Amino acid sequence: MVTLSFDQGTLLLSGLDPRVGVVPPGFIRDERVGSWRCEGIGYRDTVLWLRRQKITFTDQARQYDPKGLCLRPVTQLQLFDYQEQAVRAWRRSDQRGVVVLPTGAGKTVVALEAISVAARPALIVVPTLDLLNQWYSRLTDTFGIEIGLVGQGSCDLRDVTVITYASAYRRMGEIGGRFGLVVFDEVHHLVSPGWTEIARLTISPFRLGLTATYDPRQSEVLDQLVGPLAYWKPVRELSGSRLAPYEVIRLSVELSPEERLAYERDEEICLEYWRGRPHLQSDSRLEILLREQARDVRARRAFEAWRRMRDIIAGARAKLDTLEELFHRHASDRAIVFTAANEMAYKISQLFLIPAITHQTNARERKTILQRFESGQYKAVVTSKVLNEGVDVPEAAVAIILGGSGSAREHTQRLGRILRQRANKRAVLYEITARATMETAISQRRRQTEAYAGRARRISRL
Amino acid sequence: MLTKDLLRYRIDDGHIRPAFLDPGSPRYRQAASGLFRIFGKHVGKTQGELEEAIEKYAESRTDYRILRGLAKVIMGFAEFEAPGSDAAALRSAVFERAARGWPVVRRKTSPLETDRHCVLEEVAGQIGLSAAQLEEDLYADLPDRRRLRRLAAPREPEALIARYNMELARGLLYLAERLIIDIEDSYQDVFRYVKLCRLMHTITRRERGYRIELDGPLSLLRGTMRYGLKMAVFLPALALCRTWRMESVIVKGGERVIFSLDDQSNLVSHFRRFPLFDSQLERDFAIDFQQAFQQHPHGWRLTRADAVIPVERNEVMIPDFTLRNQNGREVYLEIVGFWTPEYLSRKIAKVTSARLGNLILAVSKQLSLGEAAAKELSVLWFAKKLPAAAVIARANLLVGDDLCNIERRRSESEPYEKG
Numbered sequence: 018m019v020t021l022s023f024d025q026g027t028l029l030l031s032g033l034d035p036r037v038g039v040v041p042p043g044f045i046r047d048e049r050v051g052s053w054r055c056e057g058i059g060y061r062d063t064v065l066w067l068r069r070q071k072i073t074f075t076d077q078a079r080q081y082d083p084k085g086l087c088l089r090p091v092t093q094l095q096l097f098d099y100q101e102q103a104v105r106a107w108r109r110s111d112q113r114g115v116v117v118l119p120t121g122a123g124k125t126v127v128a129l130e131a132i133s134v135a136a137r138p139a140l141i142v143v144p145t146l147d148l149l150n151q152w153y154s155r156l157t158d159t160f161g162i163e164i165g166l167v168g169q170g171s172c173d174l175r176d177v178t179v180i181t182y183a184s185a186y187r188r189m190g191e192i193g194g195r196f197g198l199v200v201f202d203e204v205h206h207l208v209s210p211g212w213t214e215i216a217r218l219t220i221s222p223f224r225l226g227l228t229a230t231y232d233p234r235q236s237e238v239l240d241q242l243v244g245p246l247a248y249w250k251p252v253r254e255l256s257g258s259r260l261a262p263y264e265v266i267r268l269s270v271e272l273s274p275e276e277r278l279a280y281e282r283d284e285e286i287c288l289e290y291w292r293g294r295p296h297l298q299s300d301s302r303l304e305i306l307l308r309e310q311a312r313d314v315r316a317r318r319a320f321e322a323w324r325r326m327r328d329i330i331a332g333a334r335a336k337l338d339t340l341e342e343l344f345h346r347h348a349s350d351r352a353i354v355f356t357a358a359n360e361m362a363y364k365i366s367q368l369f370l371i372p373a374i375t376h377q378t379n380a381r382e383r384k385t386i387l388q389r390f391e392s393g394q395y396k397a398v399v400t401s402k403v404l405n406e407g408v409d410v411p412e413a414a415v416a417i418i419l420g421g422s423g424s425a426r427e428h429t430q431r432l433g434r435i436l437r438q439r440a441n442k443r444a445v446l447y448e449i450t451a452r453a454t455m456e457t458a459i460s461q462r463r464r465q466t467e468a469y470a471g472r473a474r475r476i477s478r479l
Numbered sequence: 480m481l482t483k484d485l486l487r488y489r490i491d492d493g494h495i496r497p498a499f500l501d502p503g504s505p506r507y508r509q510a511a512s513g514l515f516r517i518f519g520k521h522v523g524k525t526q527g528e529l530e531e532a533i534e535k536y537a538e539s540r541t542d543y544r545i546l547r548g549l550a551k552v553i554m555g556f557a558e559f560e561a562p563g564s565d566a567a568a569l570r571s572a573v574f575e576r577a578a579r580g581w582p583v584v585r586r587k588t589s590p591l592e593t594d595r596h597c598v599l600e601e602v603a604g605q606i607g608l609s610a611a612q613l614e615e616d617l618y619a620d621l622p623d624r625r626r627l628r629r630l631a632a633p634r635e636p637e638a639l640i641a642r643y644n645m646e647l648a649r650g651l652l653y654l655a656e657r658l659i660i661d662i663e664d665s666y667q668d669v670f671r672y673v674k675l676c677r678l679m680h681t682i683t684r685r686e687r688g689y690r691i692e693l694d695g696p697l698s699l700l701r702g703t704m705r706y707g708l709k710m711a712v713f714l715p716a717l718a719l720c721r722t723w724r725m726e727s728v729i730v731k732g733g734e735r736v737i738f739s740l741d742d743q744s745n746l747v748s749h750f751r752r753f754p755l756f757d758s759q760l761e762r763d764f765a766i767d768f769q770q771a772f773q774q775h776p777h778g779w780r781l782t783r784a785d786a787v788i789p790v791e792r793n794e795v796m797i798p799d800f801t802l803r804n805q806n807g808r809e810v811y812l813e814i815v816g817f818w819t820p821e822y823l824s825r826k827i828a829k830v831t832s833a834r835l836g837n838l839i840l841a842v843s844k845q846l847s848l849g850e851a852a853a854k855e856l857s858v859l860w861f862a863k864k865l866p867a868a869a870v871i872a873r874a875n876l877l878v879g880d881d882l883c884n885i886e887r888r889r890s891e892s893e894p895y896e897k898g
Contacts, residue, residue, distance in 0.1 A: 024696050025696045025697070027697055027700065049679055049699075050791075051791075054699055055700065056700055190696075311544050312543070314541065317543070341584055345584075366618075367618070368585065369583050369595070370573055370574060370595060371578075382570075394578055395574060396581045397581075
């Protein structure tokens with residue numbers, strides 16, 4: 018009696034007649050249990066192999082109904098033509114593939130349509146808690162059924178379930194046999210070592226990877242773990258048709274005399290540490306400090322000094338004054354403020370009495386804040402680092418960057434936040450930086466990304 | 480558990496050694512006492528304040544990481560309060576009121592603006608708090624603002640240092656792909672923890688004791704560190720043994736290094752031992768057997784739970800007793816007191832899959848529920864107590880059996896013996 022079963026992310030095949038002589042590819046003999054074993058990802062190929070060999074077997078690995086699951090959206094989904102093309106391309110690819118669309122172009126809708134079309138229990142894997150709640154919301158509204166949630170302390174598994182990458186790494190061994198479709202949001206996260214196991218430990222025959230940033234160097238790995246590149250629409254192609262024009266205004270402020278004094282004092286402490294050490298760009302310097310500060314008192318002092326510099330820049334009085342001025346100028350517009358760190362978000366929240374959303378904010382409060390922001394009850398929201406990746410944040414007319422790292426990807430995505438199709442409304446992005454500080458260099462690098470090209474208007478003072 | 484930055488170790492010649500502390504060292508006993516004092520003084524204060532105090536204490540010391548490591552171990556025993564007022568509700572009230580008068584400014588200069596302080600005063604008044612209290616409670620639910628309720632830690636500095644050493648060892652195991660242990664006693668405890676930690680095992684019998692390779696299902700197919708955490712959790716179980724050795728290969732800084740420890744490494748286990756005797760039945764039997772030995776030297780010696788037999792589904796059976804005669808012949812004894820038909824048939828299935836010709840399954844006629852299906856095996860039935868004489872008689876019968884049969888069955892039942 019040939020049996021295929023699921024054991025902690027792997028497949029066990031027992032009862033094969035030794036006279037047959039062959040074993041499906043990918044299987045190794047496991048003497049600990051007296052069976053053949055292979056990774057869960059080999060499920061589809063194994064079933065196909067067994068069928069080709071005309072071997073009857075009991076399938077205990079697939080823990081869902083092969084006849085399918087009816088997943089019809091409550092109201093029919095409206096897809097743009099490129100979204101329809103993306104879904105068609107994915108289906109032609111045996112429903113195994115990667116779809117690349119820029120942020121704000123509606124990857125979520127593509128996924129919703131794919132989930133409906135695949136008609137199997139589906140697991141959606143997302144990188145952040147914020148996205149977890151966002152997807153939960155969209156899926157609930159779209160399918161009108163109870164959606165499962167794994168992460169941030171809860172564990173509720175249903176036919177359609179959202180889970181974080183971190184939880185999926187820990188738990189795919191248990192749940193990998195329950196879903197016929199797995200959707201990887203921001204699939205570029207999947208290729209980090211360790212997390213590739215998430216894709217290897219699930220049997221799901223159907224896989225969809227979504228991202229705005231596709232690195233061709235990762236194509237081989239993604240091909241194995243998810244499927245080939247099925248559809249790709251780069252940023253430029255879409256900006257004319259769907260993404261609204263926006264303005265970028267750069268505001269440069271002065272540190273107060275006291276702030277400048279303190280900043281220079283701390284800067285000197287840092288410079289003293291770096292004297293005699295090879296010249297390095299500031300990002301690697303930070304990494305080195307982080308690493309060394311645990312064992313070297315001088316590195317610790319330099320690190321503390323760097324932290325103080327960052328806090329001075331973030332909370333510079335002139336920046337807060339400018340922020341207040343912008344709130345005044347845009348009193349009737351919805352605004353989102355981005356900060357680099359949680360503490361700054363809470364500080365601004367307490368100073369201007371506006372809600373803050375960070376990774377520490379729980380699902381219910383987050384949903385309430387975003388609902389009130391959308392309805393217009395809240396006029397402004399401050400956030401640190403979240404509301405960044407592919408999240409459907411209610412449209413804002415104004416985005417204000419008070420700080421943050423300069424990675425190109427992060428800024429492509431931040432722009433997506435405010436680049437929403439709105440009739441005749443011009444969106445504006447403000448970037449407030451402190452003059453003659455380490456922030457100025459970061460801002461320069463930011464400007465070099467493709468999406469900003471040709472769009473910036475420079476203003477030195479408000 | 481200790482985070483990566485707090486792990487301390489040395490790599491020499493392909494071996495990695497944790498930088499254990501000497502529990503008797505006055506310097507670290509003082510540091511431990513100092514940390515306990517800080518925690519004590521911060522009962523009722525916030526986690527943020529506690530962390531700051533710890534940082535101040537540790538900051539200028541050259542052994543900063545040791546101090547932070549000790550503090551992290553103590554922190555594992557700290558219990559924090561859930562916040563009193565509903566901070567989210569307070570926030571909601573404040574933000575709603577502020578939004579109605581948007582924009583909010585720090586100092587009002589026009590009637591179109593709303594003064595920040597006025598908003599706080601108004602909302603505070605409605606709830607019955609002062610504006611200052613409201614401001615403080617607004618984010619009281621943030622993790623570093625919760626308050627320390629009490630410390631459930633072992634208060635002796637030596638115990639803290641011992642636990643710190645165990646956590647150093649555990650921290651290295653996170654990166655392990657496989658753990659190999661050699662043990663000669665405490666099999667029941669070790670295997671119960673192996674099962675609790677959901678690790679898979681491959682057992683090889685050695686001259687004295689057993690060698691056990693611990694890993695997980697995926698380990699067979701690819702090098703993976705996903706079971707490292709389980710191995711780290713398991714480690715203190717190993718230290719319950721009198722005699723033990725462990726070896727693991729971990730990947731650190733791109734190098735494959737060997738991590739080994741043994742019973743001389745001075746590690747102390749904080750795990751609970753399982754009770755020596757499962758039941759009064761076993762206890763009574765052991766006493767009876769000793770007395771029988773005194774009266775009639777019958778040539779058999781009795782030891783407790785010292786044989787590990789692999790059975791199906793990667794489980795083990797550790798028979799309650801082993802009888803050994805003067806010729807070195809072994810007979811196992813498993814005593815079943817309370818049973819249901821399902822329990823008994825599971826037990827019999829386990830025993831059958833072990834394919835032992837030399838196991839006595841002694842089952843009590845009392846406290847049974849239903850009929851037994853024990854035709855294949857020679858079950859030894861007993862009434863209230865299991866008489867040693869009956870067991871000895873059965874043991875003699877078994878070894879008097881066809882010698883060839885026993886040898887053949889024995890070699891078939893040890894598929895894990897490596898040649």
